[in-house]
Each structure stands twice: as structure tokens, then as C-alpha cells.
Amino acid sequence: MLGLLRVLILAPLFRVAFRPTVIGRRNVPRRGPVIIASNHLSFIDSVVLTLLAPRRVAFLAKSEYFTGRGLKGWISRTFFTAVGAIPVDRGAIQAARDSLKRGQQTLEAGHAFAIYPEGTRSRDGRLYKGRTGVGWLATATGAPIVPVALAGTENLQPVGKRWLRRAKVTVKFGNPIWLQDIELPQAQAQVRRALTDAVMGKIHGLSGQELADSYNVPPNKDAIEG
Template sequence: MLIYTLTRQSIRGLIAGLCRPTVTGLENVPTTGPFIVASNHLSFLDSVIIQALMPRGVAFFAKAEYFTGKGVKGRLMKSFFEGVGSIPVERGEQAASVAALKTLLDILDEGRGIGIYPEGTRSRDGLLYRGRTGVGWLALTTGAPVVPVGLRGTEKLQPADTNGIKPQHFEMIVGKPLSFDRTGPDHSLPARREATDRIMDAIAALSGQERAAGYNKPPAQ
């Protein structure tokens, strides 16, 4: 816990000093109990930014290979991602996806916060894509409030297909929590879709992005 706190504080100070971000709406984050942060996704660094700048801890998924690298670089990456509260997950495996979902439910049951990108993967053209219904499932299953977040300008920190990081001003706007009745896991797909669309509307209002009609797809490997 001490390492987690120190890591977040260090990264927060680094971001503040180098980027001087504009952050508004932190008072909208619940002070107690579980909550779900739902954000647009423009940069590899978005999760680190949200984890560092939020007043409470937010657990995001991170690729499992970030935790299994070899040598000094591998140990540093593992220490960093563990330090900001990331959760390792194997991409593209059904069994791993089910286990990952259970991990999120366990965190919410413990009264903590999780983060999710309803678009699924980062937007490479700046559009806000249709939300996948996992966030709606989590909201209806648990009844946890959903805190919408709009990020603006984070794509300039690390442009797509580059490894370097360029300090740039960005904005993080935290919206008012959205409340959903707790129905448990046995709700209908239309209810899940309706909840997800409501969340995406809130994100769009904060991020100011143009909406895309369809789902985002990861780049070809």
C-alpha cells in the first residue's frame, strides 16, 4: 500500500510539473464505496493519468506481458504497473476474460474503484466509438455509480505508433456520477445496451469528440 501511494504521488507530481494539466470535477468522485470510472481512450498513457490524478485509487487492466518481462527493464515495468494499481490480463483468451471480469467484481465488492474504456481500445482517429456493453453489465450487476471522464489532448503525449513521450498540456474532466439500479447479472441485453449508451453520451459531452457509428477495432498485428 505504501509503494502504491508513493508511486501515485510521484507520477502525479511528474505529470503536474511537465504537463500542467487542467483537471476539473474531482469532487464528483464518491468519497466512499465502489465506483466505476468510464473514460474515452486516446493514449497508452490514459490509464496512468487517471490512476495518478484521481483522489481515490482506480484499478485498470494492463497487458500481462507488462508484468512478465525479463531483466532490469522487465522488473522496472512490473514494479511500475503494480505501483499504479494495474491488473494483469491475458488478451484474447476467453478463460482469462472471465477471470478478469470476476476480478473487477471482487474489487467493487471490496468498495474500491475500477476503470474501464467502453470503446475497448484507444481511438487512433480522434472519434468516440460506440461503447461495448461490458460497462453496462458491471453497472447493472453491482449498482456501483459510474463516473464518466472526458480526456482531451492526451493523444499528443504519445502519438500512435511512437514510443517517445512528449510533455503536453491536456485536460481531464470528471463528470457527475451516473446511478443505475442494481439488478444483478440477470438483466436483459437491451437494458445493458441502454445503460452503456447513457454512459457514452455522458463521456461524449465531456470529451467533445465527434461520435462514430460503429465499434472501434484494434490495429492489425
Template sequence: MLDLATRLVLKPVSRGIWRPVIEGIENVPRKGGVILASNHLSFIDSVVIPLTAPRRVHFLAKAEYFTGTGLKGRVSKGFFEAIGAVPVERGTYRSAQASLESALEILEDGKAFGIYPEGTRSLDGRLYRGKTGVAWLALTAGVPVVPVALEGPEQILPIGKRVPRIKKVTVRFGEPLHFDELHGQARSLKARRQVTDEVMAAIQRLSGQEVVESYNEIPKAA
């Protein structure tokens, strides 16, 4: 029912307002488990991708989005459920491991899962080194990875803003990457690093972003 509401209401309305440029949509497999690995520029990325992809895409989202009270809480929960978000607790190693296991269940169920290998939003527009969770999922589930490049979402919802603006956004879906020869080697750090670097290189070719060799760490509060 929620998937129907997304296809019949949310997608047409959002596309009518923002008129996104969508490239390579034919590269997204219509069936079977698949990972959509994207660069990360804005909070709204997890809304843009599900509303432009040709199939339902599941992302992990903070549990707080689903537990609010009153009308605002119900609207938040309904919206995130409609776009395929899955609630998870965050902040600890145990919660990170639980997040990967939740993602694995989604993939093993033949669904599409979206992930940001950088881990957190890029505040300067550059592309940071990918973390190997994407590789662990691909090698464990034995599914292809579709690289995704977003351009412009940070203009729709800049950091610190709550109301989206009408700005141009482009979504590019690259050709699927297959790692059949490494399937089952998820425990190998070398294999995970190799796969992750290939995924990040594919994202960079689509986005044209400047590459940073270090990880993108969340700024610590002063």
C-alpha cells in the same frame, strides 16, 4: 506502500511536468466501489487517469507488463503495480470473461475501477459505440459510473512512439451516473444497452467528440 509511493512521488512529479488541467474532481466518490468510464485516445490514458484521480484507480493491463526480465522488466512491473494496474491475459472469450470477473472483484472490494467502453483506442479521435461490459459491471456490482473525458493524451504519446512528450492534457470527471432501478438486470441485453448508451452520451457531452454509431474494431494485419 505502492499507493503511498504513487501519492507522494508519481503524482506530484507527473503533475509538475505535464501540468494537467483537471475538472470535476469533486465528482469522484472518495469511498466505495465506482467505475470510471473514459474515452480512449492513447496507451497513456491508463497512466493519466490514475495520476489525476483523487483516489487509487485500478485498470486491467496486459500480463506481459508484469512478466518481463532484467532491469527493464522489474521497472515495468513496479510502475504498473504502483499505478494500480491489474495483470490479465487477453485475446480470447475466456480471457475477456476473466477480465470482467477480475474487475467485479475490485468493485466488490470497494475500490475504483477504470474502463474504456469503446474497447480499444480511437485512431481518428472520434467516439465509437460502447461495448456493454461497463453496464454488466455497474448492474452486477450496483455501483455508480463516473464518465471521464480525456483531451490531448494522444499528443503526449502518439501511436508508434515510446517516449512521452510534454503536451497539454485535460481530464474531465463528470457527475456520477446511478442505475439503481436497473440493479440486478445485468442479464438483460436491453438494460445493458441502455446503461452503456447513457454512459457514452455522458462521455460525449464532456469530450465534445464526434460520435460514430459503429464499434471501434482493432485493425487486422494485412
């Protein structure tokens, strides 16, 4: 029922209200596990991805969205469940590891899972160095990776704003990256790094963002890194 809410109401409503440009939807495999690896500009990115992708895309969201009481809590819980959010506790290194495990379980169940290799939102619009969680997920599950470039979502919901604004949003889905199609080193840790760098290269090619030769540092210690 909640899946139909996304397909029949939320996704069409978003398209009509904001008229986003979507490129390459056919690049997303319709069945089987797939990792959606995207740049990260806004809190709303995960919702945009799952509403505009050709299939339901699961993503991690803080558990507080699922535990509220009353009508407001019910609306929040229903909405985030409908768009594919998976509740996860924030904070601590163990929480980050648990997040990757939840992603692995989602992929092994044959679903699509979104991850942001930068780890946290880019506040200056640059594309930061990718963390190797995406490489770990790909090697652990064998799932292909679809690189994605988002543009304009930082204007759709600027930092610190609760409500959406009218903004031009573009989503580009790149060609899937299959492990067997990439020449990778033998050492496992090097494989994750090389694969992550390859994914970030594809995202950069799609987005055209200025590169930052460093990791992005989250604004607080409670952020979950991908």
C-alpha cells in the same frame, strides 16, 4: 508502500512535468466501488487517469508488464503495480470475459476500476459506440459510474511512440451515474445496452468528440475489449 509511490512521487511529478488541466475531481466518490468509464485515445490513458484521479484507480494491463526479468522487469513491475494495474492475459473471447470478472472482483472489494466502453483506442479521434461491459459491471455490482473525457493524451504518447511528449492534457470527471437514478428497461440485456448508451452520452457531452455510429475495431485480435 507502492500506493505511497503513486501519491507522493508519480502523481506530483506528472503534474509538474505536464501541467494537466483536471476538472470535476470532486465528482469521484472517495470511498466504495466506482466505475471510471472513459473515452480512449492513447496507451497512456490508464496511467493518466490513476495519477490525476483523487483516489487510486485500478485498470487492466497485459501480463507481460509484470513478468520481465532483471532491472527493466523490476521497474516495469513496480511502476504498473504502483499505479493500480491488474495483470491479465490477452487474446481470445474467454480472456475478455475474465477481464470483466477481474473488474467485478475489484469493485466488490470496494475499489475504483477504469474501463473503456469503446473497447480500444480511437485512432481518428471520434467517439465510438460503447460495448456493454460497463453496463454489465454496473448491474453486477451496483457501483456508480463516473463518465470521464480525456483530451490530448493522443499527443502525449502518439501511437507507436515509446516516450512521452509535452502536450496539453485535459481530464474531465462528470457527475456519477447511479442505477436508481436512471429509468431502465426490464430485460437484463436491454438494461446493459441502455445504461451503456447513457454513459456514452455523458462522455460525449464532456468530450465534444465527433460521434462514430459504429463499434471501434481493434487493430489486431489481441486487444481486450471493455
